[in-house]
Amino acid sequence: MTIARDTWWMVVRQARNLMREPIWIALLLIQPMIWLLLYGQLFSRVPALRGSASTYIEFLLPGIVVMNAFFGGTWAGMSMITDLDRNVVSRFLATPASRLSIVLSQVVRAGLTAMVQALIILLVGLALGVRVHGGAAGWLVVLVIGALVAMVFAGISHGIALLVRREATMIAAANFxxxxxxxxxxxxxxxxxxxxxxxxxARFNPVNWGVHAARDAVVTGGQWGQIGVNVLLLLAATAVTSAFATxxxxSYQRSI
Amino acid sequence: MLTTLTTPDSGQALVAGHDVVRHPNRARHAIGYVPQDSGVDREATGRENLMLQGRIYGLRGAALRQRVDDLLQLIGIAEASERVVRGYSGGMKRRLDIALGLVHRPSVLFLDEPTTGLDPEARAAMWVEVQRLAAQESLTILLTTHYLEEANQLSDRLAIVSRGQVVVEGTADELKRGLQGELVTVELQDSNGSAADAVAVVDRFPGARETSLDGRHVNTRVPNGAQAIPAILGLLDDANVTVASVTTSRPSLDDVYLHYTGREFAADDTGDAP
Known part of the structure; x- marks a missing residue:
């Protein structure tokens, strides 16, 4: 499969380039912790917010996983703009590289990054005494949800990046x-x-589908049917937004 | 269009025997494309850039590593191969660009203005490089440039494009000769009396045009200077005119360029007039 092969090598390229940025790695690790501690402290006094969770931090942790993945995905299109500006994309286009892999690798990369962050958040949570009630399957669900939420929004983000092709516009759109x-x-x-x-x-918000599934896995440790439905919804959304990016x-190819 | 980056609205184009519309991937395997603006990944090392490019073309394992090593050697950046491209000089980056176009041993290499933005020294080095590559890798190189000196030095065949149309093509020598012919200047020993005769004598040579006198110099244009000089000297000798020196000069490629693109402008002007 050329698509799978090309996608893999392009993911390797992007991941390797990112690993060369010390600040990027630092942010990757620190950012989720700051959110976890900041929001955890801020809202811990209001019991009504956390529902059936025993502590607010337990309630918040799956939310932070999703929020991180969601923000990561929203900004993922920036790297496409960089590649466009530096003519890396047009160089790939003159080769037999699978055209699909040029876009999909970016989406997959965003998913993998979010998965690594989800793992870090779970480990920090473990240190703070958060128990994942779903056990090993619960951990897996949280990781998968992280990846899927990031990929849904990475698809939208790349679609916007390829339409606007300018960083400033991209930033405005991502915030919006x-x-x-x-x-x-x-x-x-x-x-x-x-x-x-x-x-x-909120019922139609993919972010919320992710939060519900991750929270079911961490807080209740059950409702696997509900989790399954939300995972399927996110999978479908990923397919739709990736198709949009493609x-x-x-249309970008036609414009050159 | 020939690099398959854009699709033609109509018509057919073959690159190395492959139809770019019907079999774009076959064409892509046959060509290497070096864009005008560097397409290297600046955050990756030189070697990583080449390895990825090779993998895209389906090379792998020992064959790929060997090819990348050879290319790094060929373009002379073997020592810098483990460094991130961001720290490369302009010339090194350009050579890496070319190596990226060569990884899969294409039969045709497209070089889009390879020396734009390089200093004269780097430009001269690039010319040597291009000539060496054409020989070593047995390549057909299609090079576009705004520097006529570059076209003159490097090309076997050249085409001048004006407003999207090829206005003339041929070897550099053919084009120059095809223009107004070469200029032959005869310097006379003394200008008194015989000068006017000399002009008449020179003008008798078949093919001589625009013969004129400028002080002690007789200028004329002939299709081929080297062939014309002995005959012209013979005619002058027969007429008892003493000659001090003879020089020929060929029109430069600049003259050719201005001739063909200038004519385009003129034609357009009349076309636009109401």
Whole structure:
């Protein structure tokens, strides 16, 4: 399979380049911890927010995994703009490289990064006394959810990157999408205490699908059917947004 | 279009025998493309760049490593191969660009203005490089350039493109000869009396055009200077005109370029006039 082979080598390239950035690695590790500690302290006094979880940090941890993955995915398109600016993409286009792999590798890379971060967050949580009630399967669900949420938004992000092709516009677009979707989810508070209309909107928010599945795995450690439905929804969303990114890539190809 | 980056609206194009529309991947395997603006991955090392490029073309294992080693040697950046490209000089980056186009042993290499932005020394080095590559890798090189001196030095055949149309093509010598012919200047020993005769004598040579007198110099244009000089000297000798020196000069490629693109402008101007 050329697509799989090319995608793999392009993921290797991107991952290796990122590992050369010490600041990037530092942020990768530190950022989730800061969120976990900051929000954990901020909201820990309000018991109504955490629902059935025994501590707020236990309630928050799966949310932070999803939030991290979601932000990572939203910004993933920046690296496509860099590659476009530096003519790396046009160099690949003159080779027989699978065209699909040029886009898909970026999406996969975002998913893998989020997975590594999810693992770090789980380990930090373990140190803070958070028990994953779903056991080993629970850990796996959280990792998969991290990857899927990142990939859903990496697809959108790359689609936008390929349409606007400018960093400044890209930043504006990412912020425009990012913050509303975060507050229209139960990352920070449980869904039941949200205003009614927000609850209805949140039902269609992929961020929220991820939060629910990850929280089921960590806090309740059951409801595997619900988790399965949310994972399937995220898989479908990944397929749709990746198709969108691929479509914008075609239109980029036509524009050169 | 020939690099398969863009698709033609109509018509057919073959590169190394492959149809670029119907079999783009076959064409891509046959060509190497070195874009005008470097397409190297600046955050990766020179070796990593070449390895990835080779893998895209389906090379692997020992064969790939050997090829990459050879290329690093060939372009003279073997010592810098483990360094990140961001720290390379402009010339090194350019040579790495070319090596990226060569990994899969293409039969045709497209070089898009390979010396733009290089200092004269690096440019001269690049010319030597290109000539060596053409010989060593038995390549057909299609090079585009704005430097006529470069076209003159490197090309076996050249085409001048103006407004998207090939206006003329041939070898550099053919084009220069095809222009107004070569300039032959005869310097006379003394200018008194015989000068006007000398002009008439020179003009009698078949093919001589635009013969004129400038002080003690008689200028004329002939299709081939080297062949014309003995005959012209013979004619002058018969007419008892003493000659001090003879020189010929060929039109430069600049003259050829201006001739063909200038004519385009003129034609366009009349075309646009109401």
């Amino acid at each position: 999408v990012g913050l509303p979707l975060m507050f229209l989810s139960s990352i920070l508070i449980q869904q039941r205490v949200m205003p009614g209309w927000m609850q209805s909107v 479509w914008t890539f075609r």
